[in-house]
Amino acid sequence: xxxxxxxxxxxxxxxxxxxxxxxxxxxxxxxxxxxxxxxxxxxxxxxxxxxxxxxxxxxxxxxxxxxxxxxxxxxxxxxxxxxxxxxxxxxxxxxxxxxxxxxxxxxxxxxxxxxxxxxxxxxxxxxxxxxxxxxxxxxxxxxxxxxxxxxxxxxxxxxxxxxxxxxxxxxxxxxxxxxxxxxxxxxxxxxxxxxxxxxxxxxxxxxxxxxxxxxxxxxxxxxxxxxxxxxxxxxxxxxxxxxxxxxxxxxxxxxxxxxxxxxxxxxxxxxxxxxxxxxxxxxxxxxxxxxxxxxxxxxxxxxxxxxxxxxxxxxxxxxxxxxxxxxxxxxxxxxxxxxxxxxxxxxxxxxxxxxxxxxxxxxxxxxxxxxxxxxxxxxxxxxxxxxxxxxxxxxxxxxxxxxxxxxxxxxxxxxxxxxxxxxxxxxxxxxxxxxxxxxxxxxxxxxxxxxxxxxxxxxxxxxxxxxxxxxxxxxxxxxxxxxxxxxxxxxxxxxxxxxxxxxxxxxxxxxxxxxxxxxxxxxx
Numbered sequence: 030x031x032x033x034x035x036x037x038x039x040x041x042x043x044x045x046x047x048x049x050x051x052x053x054x055x056x057x058x059x060x061x062x063x064x065x066x067x068x069x070x071x072x073x074x075x076x077x078x079x080x081x082x083x084x085x086x087x088x089x090x091x092x093x094x095x096x097x098x099x100x101x102x103x104x105x106x107x108x109x110x111x112x113x114x115x116x117x118x119x120x121x122x123x124x125x126x127x128x129x130x131x132x133x134x135x136x137x138x139x140x141x142x143x144x145x146x147x148x149x150x151x152x153x154x155x156x157x158x159x160x161x162x163x164x165x166x167x168x169x170x171x172x173x174x175x176x177x178x179x180x181x182x183x184x185x186x187x188x189x190x191x192x193x194x195x196x197x198x199x200x201x202x203x204x205x206x207x208x209x210x211x212x213x214x215x216x217x218x219x220x221x222x223x224x225x226x227x228x229x230x231x232x233x234x235x236x237x238x239x240x241x242x243x244x245x246x247x248x249x250x251x252x253x254x255x256x257x258x259x260x261x262x263x264x265x266x267x268x269x270x271x272x273x274x275x276x277x278x279x280x281x282x283x284x285x286x287x288x289x290x291x292x293x294x295x296x297x298x299x300x301x302x303x304x305x306x307x308x309x310x311x312x313x314x315x316x317x318x319x320x321x322x323x324x325x326x327x328x329x330x331x332x333x334x335x336x337x338x339x340x341x342x343x344x345x346x347x348x349x350x351x352x353x354x355x356x357x358x359x360x361x362x363x364x365x366x367x368x369x370x371x372x373x374x375x376x377x378x379x380x381x382x383x384x385x386x387x388x389x390x391x392x393x394x395x396x397x398x399x400x401x402x403x404x405x406x407x408x409x410x411x412x413x414x415x416x417x418x419x420x421x422x423x424x425x426x427x428x429x430x431x432x433x434x435x436x437x438x439x440x441x442x443x444x445x446x447x448x449x450x451x452x453x454x455x456x457x458x459x460x461x462x463x464x465x466x467x468x469x470x471x472x473x474x475x476x477x478x479x480x481x482x483x484x485x486x487x488x489x490x491x492x493x494x495x496x497x498x499x500x501x502x503x504x505x506x507x508x509x510x511x512x513x514x515x516x517x518x519x520x521x522x523x524x525x526x527x528x529x530x531x532x533x534x535x536x537x538x539x540x541x542x543x544x545x546x547x548x549x550x551x552x553x
Contacts, residue, residue, distance in 0.1 A: 096529030099536055103522035110515040117508045127508060169426060169481040171489070173207060174435050175325040175360075176296070176332065177423045180235075181264045187420055195420040198233075199488040204423050205230045211285050212254045222248040226255060239263050251280035257290065271297035288318055292326060299333050308333050328360045335364070335443040344368060357475070358427060359408055359436040362401035367443065367450060369394040374449030379456050395457045400474050402461040404428060407497040409458040411437030412444050413451060416497065422489045429482035430497040431489045468500055 120128040178184055180196075187195050208230045219227065222245040229241030239262060245255040260273035271294065278290045295310035311330040327350050334343045343364065351361050373390045387395065402409060407430045410416040421435035444450050465471070468478040478499065486496050525532040 096525055096533040099532060100522055100525045100529070103518045103525060107515055107518035107522055110511050110518060114508065114511040114515050117511060121508060169429075169479055169485050171203065171424045171426055171485060172325075174421055174423055174425045175328040176421070176435065176439050178420060179261060179264070179267065179270055181260075181262045182267050182270050184420060185265070193491065193493055195491055196423060197489060197491055200422045200424050208254075208258075211289065212257070212283065220249070222246075222252040222255070226252070226258070229255075229258060235262055253277040253281035253283075253286055253290070256280070257286070257293075260293070267297050267300045271301070284318075288314065288321060288324070292324070292329070296329065299329075299336075304333055304336050308337065325358070328358065331360060331364055332439050332443075335367075335440070338446070340368060340371070356427075357404055359401070359405040359432050360440070362404045363408060363436060363440065366394070366397040366401040366454075367440075367447060369397040370450045370453045371447040374447060374453045377449055377453050377456075394453060395460075398454060398457050399461045399464060402458050403465060403468075403472065403474055405433055405436075406461070406468075406478075406499045407433035408436055409454060410497065412441055413455055414441075416495075419491065419494050424489055426482055426485045426489065428479060429489075430486040433497065434490070434494075 117127060117129065184195050187193070209227060212226070212230075225241055225245040225248065229238045229245070232238045232241060238258060242255040242258040242263075245252045254277075256273050256277035260270040260277065264270035264273055274290050274294050274297065278287070278294065281287050281290055291310065291314050295307045295314065298304070298310060299307035308330065311326055311333065315326055315330070327346055331343060331346055334340075334346065347361065347365055347368070351357075351365055369390075373388070373394050377391065382391065405428050411418055411433055418438055418441070419434060421438045422431050425432040425435050444454070462468075465473045465478075469480055471477055483496060483498050490496055521532075
């Protein structure tokens with residue numbers, strides 16, 4: 030076909046690209062030429078158009094204006110610019126960008142011959158110096174939170190007490206998709222109760238999901254997925270949730286469903302204080318299903334071992350999973366930092382360290398903290414309680430604020446238990462940013478920090494939480510501009526109101542000077 034042959038012809042594509050680039054390059058010069066021709070036209074036609082007489086009559090009109098007019102003019106300008114400033118500030122706080130700048134880039138830039146931002150992918154240096162493409166939004170993968178809470182027994186209790194919803198619709202929708210794909214398997218061989226559960230996971234209303242689960246149980250008393258839903262959403266206590274998960278375990282046959290149930294049973298045991306039992310269940314699960322490492326069950330195990338203060342076992346788990354070939358997480362990096370900090374933190378003193386220098390063990394601890402902070406720079410503020418914690422979401426973005434919330438929510442107690450560990454973190458964590466002054470362009474131990482975390486975290490975290498942004502964004506130009514304009518016009522309005530005659534003389538002098546310059550230019 031014709032369009033195929035054209036699209037596959039490299040000479041045709043090259044000519045089109047050259048034509049586009051030439052038009053973009055020439056557009057700027059065409060604008061300057063057009064502007065110059067307009068000025069020349071005005072100068073040539075200044076006599077037929079009687080421009081000098083028009084400006085003279087305009088100056089006479091401006092001289093007749095009273096100070097009240099200038100008060101109204103400056104006051105209205107201040108009000109309008111103030112409203113624009115408030116809207117720009119709200120938009121920046123909510124979406125992290127300037128509305129005027131976004132509209133300009135999206136709509137005006139293409140008209141002016143600019144290049145779309147998506148068409149230029151800058152290259153960034155990786156750890157070994159090789160050029161790596163900057164991560165796109167699609168590469169900011171969202172992961173299931175390994176330690177996510179129970180909706181009925183934990184998230185719902187928060188809603189009852191505060192009246193706030195701890196989970197976003199986007200987060201819950203991701204969970205519904207996970208359950209659909211994880212629990213139902215082959216959609217060609219769905220039983221009637223499975224079809225009901227497929228619909229139940231998609232229901233937005235919690236009560237509708239619970240009713241659908243009971244409907245599936247009426248169809249088949251051994252519908253394990255229905256018991257899972259009731260354990261997650263209807264059970265108001267961990268004990269009740271554990272009972273329902275055990276019921277699901279009796280009738281569960283699908284491998285994915287069994288892994289999910291056993292993991293949640295282990296988490297129930299951990300929450301009910303049976304920590305050694307929980308550790309055994311997690312270890313057995315990891316041995317039984319060694320290929321399911323993507324579920325990050327080892328992160329559940331690490332948290333339980335830290336609660337037991339079994340630091341040697343924690344180190345053994347880290348030795349297996351803190352490997353250069355395996356994906357990292359805040360739990361891996363910060364737990365490694367905690368173990369090294371714990372070895373020296375009880376005797377650490379910033380004053381003594383500045384006098385004698387850091388010992389080898391202290392240097393290792395500081396380097397581990399720097400490594401953890403580079404991976405996720407949002408965590409320290411939660412551990413140091415400089416930022417308030419919220420309930421963790423059901424999904425997290427690695428290296429993002431959502432992962433930091435989830436990590437600190439469960440591990441803050443372990444850092445507090447290690448004497449002096451938080452003090453060492455407080456003294457050293459900000460030094461990481463001197464090692465990587467331009468984190469979006471070049472990393473130190475990891476790839477450059479992805480620029481898409483803020484957008485994904487705003488989708489995952491509730492609106493009442495102030496999302497942590499790294500690196501800290503400067504205020505957009507248009508917010509500063511409207512703030513200056515609002516302040517300047519407000520000052521002029523106040524001065525004109527307080528000193529009407531003096532400001533009137535000043536305004537007339539400015540108007541006369543402007544008209545005189547224009548007349549001289551037109552007559553010369």
